[in-house]
Amino acid sequence: MASLSQSSYRIDGATGAWEVVIGLEVHAQIASRAKLFSGAATAFGAEPNAQVSLVDAAMPGMLPVPNKECIRQAVRTGLAVDAPINRVSRFDRKNYFYADLPQGYQISQLYHPLVGEGHIEISLDDKRAGADSEPAVKRIGIERIHVEQDAGKLMHDQHPTMSYVDLNRSGVALMEIVSRPDMRSPAEAGAYLRKLRAILRYVGSCDGNMEEGSMRADVNVSVRKPGQPFGTRTETKNVNSVRFVMAAIEHEANRQVDVLEAGGSIVQETRLFDPDSGTTRSMRSKEDAHDYRYFPDPDLLPLVLDEAFIGECRESLPELPDAKRHRYETALGLTAYAAGVLTAEVETARWFEALAGASAAAQGRSLAEVARQAANWLLSDLFGALAKAGRTLDNSPVSPVAGAELLALVAKGTISNTIAKQVLEKMIESGEGAAAIVTREGLTQTSDTGAIEAAVAAVLAAHAEKVDQYRAGKEALFGFFVGQTMKAMQGKANPQLVNELLKQALG
């Protein structure tokens, strides 16, 4: 039904193809030890109501005071998506009653947000692994970023007739990152979310942990015939994984097409996503929508930022994924694919840079000279071996320095790539260093010409008919002879010597 390539995603209805228009409002919890307007702690998983100050519980006479660290992180995030920082912004109250909202209003920024219009770039060819060409890039606009308070949470399973309230999250700082309706497929929305998450994690302004609720998305979806004006949208609230966002869009877009093709019209409404069924259902329509009675919070003065503060925020930004990816390709000579994968997560990039740095030191060569070896080993050997051991880079028993030691042994010719794979598996099992394993197990590669010649002779003798075929022009068999010789040498033969001696012997 749907194709995966850029912007050509269509829903084929009875009346023709429909285009899907998607905008995302992402709520990202600001990484800060303290809440937005109180000094209370924010750690995940604390006992209910263990992290609640008098302000968070909205006791009489309590007042909010902005937490500068939260503002700083939001400013850094704005700078990272190339957006202007508003020197003057304001906090507004969004008024509504709910038991998880102690003040009876959420402090947010409606009229004058902290961050203006920015954008991020997404790549759309993640599936085309290994392609060396530039990936297809699409720019997704960001309309604004503002900061606001999170609400608490209701617990409905503690008592037969009553609900309990946990205010630990009440007052926690969120950034609301509002995209333009620039996405046209579930895949684009997924790529946008992943890229946004990567940027937030690079910047350090949000841990991006969707399972713990640190990132959630409100998904705005509408459909239209290509070239027509925007259709009426629905908003699916609080979707908490990339996969669910994509599923919600898929379902919601198809539902809207069905409604429209049956002669109905789309109601502007708020919907909920049910992860179990993969469907969305109506929560409330526009007619029932709250009148939030936004007005400037009189407890808070306008937030005025000076150039020095914004300058400090800018200075503190790390190299961001796009810049890093570009550098990996141009300065380190990596393929677009390798650069893309290595920079997709800040942890991977950090690991890679530590590995490349240690390799350069261990081999006495420049970064550019060792980068490809390091990248290839990391992406194929290490990721594969870790996956086999049920581990990830986060809890890898092999450190970048230990990896560099292994790579240096390969580079010096002490061991072959084949042996290196075995050594890596042993490193992961035991946590031992590469050199120690190689020495103890006698895995050092042999360059003993006599031994290799003997093995070559034995292999050729054992496969006389293949030798004839080779000599008759079936050159692809060369690899077979290399493999057989290496096998006879238990993998320890110097592969270059094996090649040379085989070529001589096969004449």
Add this chain to the structure above:
Amino acid sequence: MSDLTELGVTAIRDGVAAGDFSAREVAQAFNAAIAAAQPALNAFITPTPDHALAAAERIDADRAAGRPLGRLAGVPIGMKDLFCTQGVRTTAASHILGHFVPPYESTVSGRLWDAGAGMLGKLNLDEFAMGSSNETSAFGKVISPWRRGHNQDPAPIAPGGSSGGSSAAVAARLCPAATGTDTGGSIRQPAAFTGIAGIKPGYGRCSRWGIVAFASSLDQAGAMARDVRDCAVLLEAMAGHDPKDATSLDAPVPGWTAALDADLSGCTIGIPREYRMDGMDAEVAKSWELGIAWLKDAGARVIDISLPHTHYALPAYYIIAPAEASSNLARYDGVRYGLRDLPEGAGLQDMYAATRAAGFGAEVRRRIMIGTYVLSAGFYDAYFTRAQKLRTLIARDFTQAFASCDAILAPTTPTAAFALGEKSDDPLAMYLNDVFSVPASLAGLPAMSVPAGLNGEGLPLGLQVIGRPLDEQGVLNAALAIEQRAGFVARPARWWA
């Protein structure tokens, strides 16, 4: 010994320091006066005689041990029941907080205790400080110690509001001074009605932390006492920057008391022509003329000024204050503290409705509804946005006026105190009482009411001095000049006990 309840703040502090009497004797004298007056005046919601005695005993011990004494050492005061006091019930005169005991102390009350003051009790007020007569309290009306007909007419008189417990208690010598809060006149109007002095400092001078909020952009704590000097002493102890209040003024507190000076030579006082309204009470107009003469006598030059948007101050105020209140009072929802009315089988919405219907009185409900209305979609621009623009224009009026004068003199209220019940069925007539006090509130300026004399019925009239931003000193000095010339010695006859 003479009656210690006759003494004011400065006299008590000096007498305690000199050993003329003990702080404990002072506290006992006021505790007794309160106990005797409470049935008739109802000035207190919660008397706290033990708090006053304990504070006094600490001061007496400090003095005996030769330890330094604070600027309010041995002075027992009344605390408006809008200030949260740790371990002492704080009601805001509302049923919804009828049993609320805060586990924390407001910044202002904490500063007063640190200065050596003790608390005689929590003073009655209009519910959530919404009112001008103290008739909206869920804990009963406060009766003014003043009576018409030169104390002969027994009809109960309003002590003003919202700080009506404070004004009645100070006027009746139940405490030498009291805290108040002023959103649109809630210190100045009751001070004028009861023949005492009361100052609302500039917005931000006193921390709002721990004061039950009414309208955040207007609320400001201040001091009420029998004379200008005592107000200055009390306010000095209350004011100061507080990092827990983002709107708190980050400026040092001047030594107002030490700099009191009634010589107004070189000082220009502005008389706003827009305050001369049609049908102004003749006696009020006369007291204003007297005030002008006294200020001239003190050396001031007096000029006419114009505050052209004065006419819009009251409507703007009665949009902005209810708007903020409607949001500020949303937290009283029965979920975490305070009253909860949970009818059998009720859901969350039912609980909100039942709790708030049972917890809030009529005036509070009225203002919540007005505030909700003016903030609602479709009406916001017509009401709230326009009111905010008017507020800016009103503030600009003052800025322009202060280009040619140093302070402004006006009546505090359009009339003397009215009888209880006289306006309680007519909210608009009640709101009109704030007509002279609201502009300074909207502009965040320091302003003070000082007694000017009695009207023909023997009820006090007050004059109001409005000062430049940060110039509480100028306000206090002009008020002192009036006080010295008014020679106001009248006091209510002690009919209540």
